[in-house]
Amino acid sequence: MTPDRIIRLRREAWGFAVGSIFFAVGAVPFYAEAVGPVWTNATFAVGAVFFTFAAFIQLALSGRRPPRRGTNPADRADWYAAAVQLLGTLLFNVSTINALITVLNTDARVGDGWRPDALGSIAFLVASALAIVATKDRHTLWDRHARTWHGTWLNMIGSVFFGISAVGAYVIPDSGDLVSLFWANLGTFLGALCFLTAALLSRRSIHVDGTPAAAPTASGAS
Structure with missing residues (x-):
């Protein structure tokens, strides 16, 4: 008899899911108008x-291990994708915390608040590209369910939108205006x-007793 199973999110997925919700909410103009710039940047x-x-x-x-001699190309790309993604999140930490400090200053300009960090967006794009390389030969990965095409491409599309947002959030030096507040928020x-x-x-x-089981074929990128 086949043991009963339940479906659980991967550990890291919870963090990405919650972080995504915060970013999505913060980008909604009605929310920003309701709570003000300090809480929006917070x-x-x-x-x-x-993240x-x-x-x-x-x-x-x-389960990922740093690449070493003999590491197959998919595992190598997978590890570097995760490493570059971590770097990107750290860059977003720097920009968001700096922006929060800025808006706490009563003399802050409208454009001083958080806008998508360009370097962080580039890191996300690079990480997504490496994830695509890893997904191409995912049957050779340390965990063949760690990357799947729909999860990998959703992350790539998300990274592209963050890149668009970064362009829209560019502050024009002469006027201090954004290129496009609309695209900064929508992206x-x-x-x-x-x-x-x-x-x-x-x-x-996983089995109901907590024993890990093979991931379902519909699982997304971790």
Whole structure:
């Protein structure tokens, strides 16, 4: 008789899911108008912390090992994808915390608040590209369910939206205005939804007694 199983999110997926929710909420104009710039930037800062915890777990605790001689190309790309993603989350931590400190200053300008960090967005794009390389030969990965096409591409699309948001958030030096506040917010919102969906699709099957079982074929990227 086949043992009963339940579906659980991967450990790191919880952090990515919660962080994505914070970023999506913070990008909604109605929310920003209701709570003000301090709480809006605090929302982004908290979301970035969840992203970083999740990225650390993904890199250090989920089974990945640093590449060494003889590591197959998929595992090598997978590890570097997780490492670059962790770097990207740290960059977002720096930008969101700096922005929160800035808006606490009563003399802060409208454009001084948090906007998607360009370097963090680039890191996310690089990590997503490496994840695609790893997914191409995922049958050779340390965990063949660690990457799947729908999860990998959702993360790539989310990274592209964050990149669009970073462009829209560029502050024009002469005027101090953003290139596009609309795209700065929409890119962040849509990108966060992509990351949230990818995280929620990242799940594994375990037996009811807690024994890990093979991940279901529908699982998403971890």
